[in-house]
Amino acid sequence: MKVTLLPEGLRPALQQRVEEASGQNVLACYQCGKCSAGCPVAGVMDLLPNQVIRLVQLGLVEEALTSQTIWYCAACLTCAARCPKGVDLPRVMEALRELAMERSGDHLPPDRLPAEALAEWPQQAVIGGFRKYTW
Amino acid sequence: MQNMEALPYFPGCTLKQRAAGFDRSARDVFSALGSPLAELPGWNCCGATFPLTVENLLDLTGPARILVSARAEGTRLAVACAACYNVLRRTNHLLRTDAEKREKVCLFIESEYDGDLEVVHILELLHREIGCGHVRQALRRPLEGLRVAAYYGCLLLRPAAEVGFDDPESPVLLDELLAAAGAAPVSYPHRGECCGGYLAVRSEEAALEASKRVLMAISAAGAEVVVTSCPLCQYNLDRRQAAIARQEAGFRPVPVLYFTQLLGLALGADGAGYRLDEHHVDPRPLLKERGLVEG
Numbered sequence: 001m002k003v004t005l006l007p008e009g010l011r012p013a014l015q016q017r018v019e020e021a022s023g024q025n026v027l028a029c030y031q032c033g034k035c036s037a038g039c040p041v042a043g044v045m046d047l048l049p050n051q052v053i054r055l056v057q058l059g060l061v062e063e064a065l066t067s068q069t070i071w072y073c074a075a076c077l078t079c080a081a082r083c084p085k086g087v088d089l090p091r092v093m094e095a096l097r098e099l100a101m102e103r104s105g106d107h108l109p110p111d112r113l114p115a116e117a118l119a120e121w122p123q124q125a126v127i128g129g130f131r132k133y134t135w
Numbered sequence: 136m137q138n139m140e141a142l143p144y145f146p147g148c149t150l151k152q153r154a155a156g157f158d159r160s161a162r163d164v165f166s167a168l169g170s171p172l173a174e175l176p177g178w179n180c181c182g183a184t185f186p187l188t189v190e191n192l193l194d195l196t197g198p199a200r201i202l203v204s205a206r207a208e209g210t211r212l213a214v215a216c217a218a219c220y221n222v223l224r225r226t227n228h229l230l231r232t233d234a235e236k237r238e239k240v241c242l243f244i245e246s247e248y249d250g251d252l253e254v255v256h257i258l259e260l261l262h263r264e265i266g267c268g269h270v271r272q273a274l275r276r277p278l279e280g281l282r283v284a285a286y287y288g289c290l291l292l293r294p295a296a297e298v299g300f301d302d303p304e305s306p307v308l309l310d311e312l313l314a315a316a317g318a319a320p321v322s323y324p325h326r327g328e329c330c331g332g333y334l335a336v337r338s339e340e341a342a343l344e345a346s347k348r349v350l351m352a353i354s355a356a357g358a359e360v361v362v363t364s365c366p367l368c369q370y371n372l373d374r375r376q377a378a379i380a381r382q383e384a385g386f387r388p389v390p391v392l393y394f395t396q397l398l399g400l401a402l403g404a405d406g407a408g409y410r411l412d413e414h415h416v417d418p419r420p421l422l423k424e425r426g427l428v429e430g
């Protein structure tokens with residue numbers, strides 16, 4: 001992978017958008033991996049949480065957008081509570097989800113949810129799911 | 136503290152539907168302790184998740200409306216559902232500390248809001264105000280050493296600076312309250328870790344990954360019952376046990392109750408409307424054996 005470091009002001013546009021939407025300085029992350037070590041769903045993610053933020057740091061936002069990890073993040077805030085650099089990673093994940101859905105529409109269209117499950121799930125799960133997976 | 140005035144209370148949509156047993160038992164607990172809960176008039180859904188992108192003000196309008204109606208009733212709002220609590224508490228914090236956003240949100244919902252409202256979880260009220268001593272005195276059926284796993288989950292604890300509920304890495308409020316009711320809370324790891332939340336809507340596998348870690352720890356600690364204050368934790372931890380039992384030979388299913396169901400029964404409630412038959416792991420054999428429900 002060829003890495004080009006850009007001077008301030010020439011930061012990739014999508015990286016800036018993620019920073020603005022999340023309110024986070026992604027360059028503050030020093031890749032310690034603590035977020036991934038404590039993430040309760042890391043086992044099913046294709047990229048670890050620290051790898052997602054690494055992609056954003058490198059300006060490879062397109063790659064981060066195709067990762068399943070942004071949809072697996074449960075916004076449990078464990079990583080945000082423990083990050084030694086004060087990076088609120090769940091906010092970065094949400095900014096990426098929004099960007100992905102702005103381009104491709106709902107990630108999980110409500111009409112695709114099975115009726116049996118809708119009858120069983122607590123309302124809170126359905127509403128929370130809509131908030132995270134629809135645009 | 137007895138015969139306090141009725142407390143404005145926000146049940147939330149889940150407690151009106153799937154988690155009706157939580158609503159009913161929470162009301163029983165407060166009535167038994169002399170401080171009945173008074174449902175907020177004309178409330179709406181809080182949205183279940185707090186928006187994490189900084190310009191998403193639209194998702195703040197629902198919870199902001201609730202705060203405005205609660206302010207008309209007094210200066211405190213009691214909440215039982217951990218998710219509603221998290222959303223309302225964080226929204227209140229934001230509206231208090233960010234004047235520009237408060238103005239925009241208020242313009243949008245065409246209301247004034249001074250932020251002079253405290254959003255409190257019923258666990259805080261029971262533990263810090265009504266007090267463990269009062270709970271102990273009011274017991275009708277002490278829990279007599281019942282080995283309970285107190286599960287906190289994420290939403291009561293994080294972000295600590297905004298919810299300020301308890302120590303986010305080693306919370307004790309729920310354990311202490313259960314101990315006051317005569318139970319013997321078990322010590323186990325992952326009590327404040329995520330059960331998978333809303334992930335089940337998209338992926339059973341991901342939800343199972345998160346719930347399993349918590350449940351294996353609870354089962355290994357020898358708990359007879361798990362208690363929570365979140366309908367989604369209750370669902371995830373209860374529903375996933377059948378799948379875990381298929382995967383893990385040594386796994387012993389444990390019923391999952393709302394802490395108010397257990398406390399309500401200990402305080403003498405008859406369990407009517409607790410919907411114990413709707414739980415996936417049937418709690419009734421245990422509750423009967425312990426003399427907490429008739430049978």
Ligand code: SF4
Nearest residue numbers: 029030032033035083
């Ligand atoms: S814990 Fe914080 S600093 Fe460490 S890798 Fe994760 S985001 Fe980066």
Ligand code: SF4
Nearest residue numbers: 039073074076077079
């Ligand atoms: S907020 Fe998301 S990335 Fe962070 S620990 Fe929780 S699930 Fe993992």
Ligand code: SF4
Nearest residue numbers: 147148149181183219
């Ligand atoms: S968290 Fe849930 S249950 Fe509570 S009001 Fe909000 S959406 Fe409804």
Ligand code: SF4
Nearest residue numbers: 288289290330332367
């Ligand atoms: S433990 Fe589960 S439902 Fe409960 S607060 Fe966390 S993710 Fe939400």
